[in-house]
Amino acid sequence: MALSLVFSQSSYSQTTMSQVDGVYQTVPEMPVPPGGMDAWVKYLTENLTYPATAKEKGIQGLVVLTFVVREEGKVDSVEVLRGIGGGCDEEAVRLVKNSGIWAPGKIEGKAVPVRMRLPVQFKL
Numbered sequence: 445m446a447l448s449l450v451f452s453q454s455s456y457s458q459t460t461m462s463q464v465d466g467v468y469q470t471v472p473e474m475p476v477p478p479g480g481m482d483a484w485v486k487y488l489t490e491n492l493t494y495p496a497t498a499k500e501k502g503i504q505g506l507v508v509l510t511f512v513v514r515e516e517g518k519v520d521s522v523e524v525l526r527g528i529g530g531g532c533d534e535e536a537v538r539l540v541k542n543s544g545i546w547a548p549g550k551i552e553g554k555a556v557p558v559r560m561r562l563p564v565q566f567k568l
Contacts, residue, residue: 467512467557473550475513475558477543488539488564495531498566503530507564509540515555517545528566536564 463469477484498504505528512521522540527533540562549558 467559469559471549471551471558475549476547495535498530498532501530503528504567507532507536509536509562511540512557512559513546514557515548517548532566
């Protein structure tokens with residue numbers, strides 16, 4: 445069983461910084477998970493449970509999530525952009541929802557809501 449995680453973040457420039465429904469897609473200071481990236485990878489690795497149904501059916505692949513890190517660092521609006529079923533989608537969502545308080549994204553020192561994208565690779 446393997447787990448692969450990568451954040452999808454665009455490079456910042458004033459011409460690419462965009463906002464949709466009050467939520468930024470990219471900002472100069474992107475949100476950071478509790479404890480930083482090393483702690484994030486450790487959290488996901490230690491807390492991911494490969495769903496029994498997925499194991500039984502040999503389901504593996506990439507689940508892509510999107511979520512918003514709010515100004516106070518809370519994670520919400522977790523959605524599956526691309527799922528693989530077998531309980532993997534729900535497991536990826538559970539991990540993100542329970543990830544704790546993030547350092548929020550910022551523009552000129554001011555915390556703003558930022559949409560993040562997270563691919564989670566499930567591999568037997």
